[in-house]
Amino acid sequence: MLVAKGIEKYYGDLHVLKGVDVTIGHGEVVSIVGPSGAGKSTLLHILGTLDESDKGEVKVGETNITKLKGDKLATYRNNEIGFIFQFHNLLPEFTGEENIIIPGLIAGRSEKELKIRAKELAGILGVAGRLQHKPSELSGGEQQRIAVARALINDPKIIFADEPSGNLDSKSAQDLHELFFRLRDEFGQSFVIVTHNQELAEMADRMLTMQDGKIVSL
Ligand code: ADP
Numbered sequence: 001m002l003v004a005k006g007i008e009k010y011y012g013d014l015h016v017l018k019g020v021d022v023t024i025g026h027g028e029v030v031s032i033v034g035p036s037g038a039g040k041s042t043l044l045h046i047l048g049t050l051d052e053s054d055k056g057e058v059k060v061g062e063t064n065i066t067k068l069k070g071d072k073l074a075t076y077r078n079n080e081i082g083f084i085f086q087f088h089n090l091l092p093e094f095t096g097e098e099n100i101i102i103p104g105l106i107a108g109r110s111e112k113e114l115k116i117r118a119k120e121l122a123g124i125l126g127v128a129g130r131l132q133h134k135p136s137e138l139s140g141g142e143q144q145r146i147a148v149a150r151a152l153i154n155d156p157k158i159i160f161a162d163e164p165s166g167n168l169d170s171k172s173a174q175d176l177h178e179l180f181f182r183l184r185d186e187f188g189q190s191f192v193i194v195t196h197n198q199e200l201a202e203m204a205d206r207m208l209t210m211q212d213g214k215i216v217s218l
């Protein structure tokens with residue numbers, strides 16, 4: 001599904017990624033662990049087109065996403081992948097429902113269809129009753145579920161998550177982790193998750209350990 005080869009990245013003189021190869025299978029949940037500064041976030045950002053590598057390529061299906069530019073890149077980002085961050089970045093002035101459907105509106109889908117899908121997703125995520133609330137009226141766990149629904153609204157094939165439960169209490173974190181696997185089972189999405197949470201890392205189908213810009217175990 002996703003194949004990255006020979007990924008290298010420099011920040012000035014700092015060689016942050018030193019030739020990373022990664023393969024993510026269809027419907028596979030892969031965790032990326034390792035010490036702070038190892039290059040995990042940088043790798044995730046490159047796999048997810050949020051950052052560019054200096055060397056190497058990332059292919060998703062037949063598409064070389066390292067070469068995508070402009071409109072094609074925007075369309076790819078909006079339709080094929082979803083992102084979940086430690087801090088959910090929900091828009092404070094919009095309701096949960098509005099936050100969820102915004103990527104769908106950007107993709108040009110009908111608002112009516114999107115609201116139906118938002119309700120369905122919120123149901124699966126256990127926040128159906130919270131859709132008309134603004135982020136400030138929701139708990140941390142609820143906010144993160146709304147952010148997950150937003151990441152899923154365009155049915156992406158791959159979800160990239162950077163410390164998705166880093167800001168949650170242990171019960172909410174556990175619920176969120178179980179959710180990822182339910183979503184995978186239900187929709188067949190692949191997940192690539194950078195995490196310091198040992199339990200989540202070990203639940204994954206595969207755990208990649210990064211150290212000093214390389215993957216040291218497969
Ligand atoms: P991790 O996610 O494993 O903690 P990062 O990918 O965030 O590691 O960072 C790897 C290294 O790259 C660190 O030394 C970090 O300071 C550096 N780095 C990350 N982003 C930037 C940037 N935008 N500019 C300069 N250095 C960066």
Ligand code: ADP
Pocket residue numbers: 036037041162
């Ligand atoms: P993480 O928890 O993922 O390791 P960091 O604190 O390393 O997060 O990085 C947070 C953000 O700051 C990222 O977008 C990263 O690219 C950027 N960043 C990290 N280190 C540096 C750096 N030395 N110089 C500039 N930007 C950096």
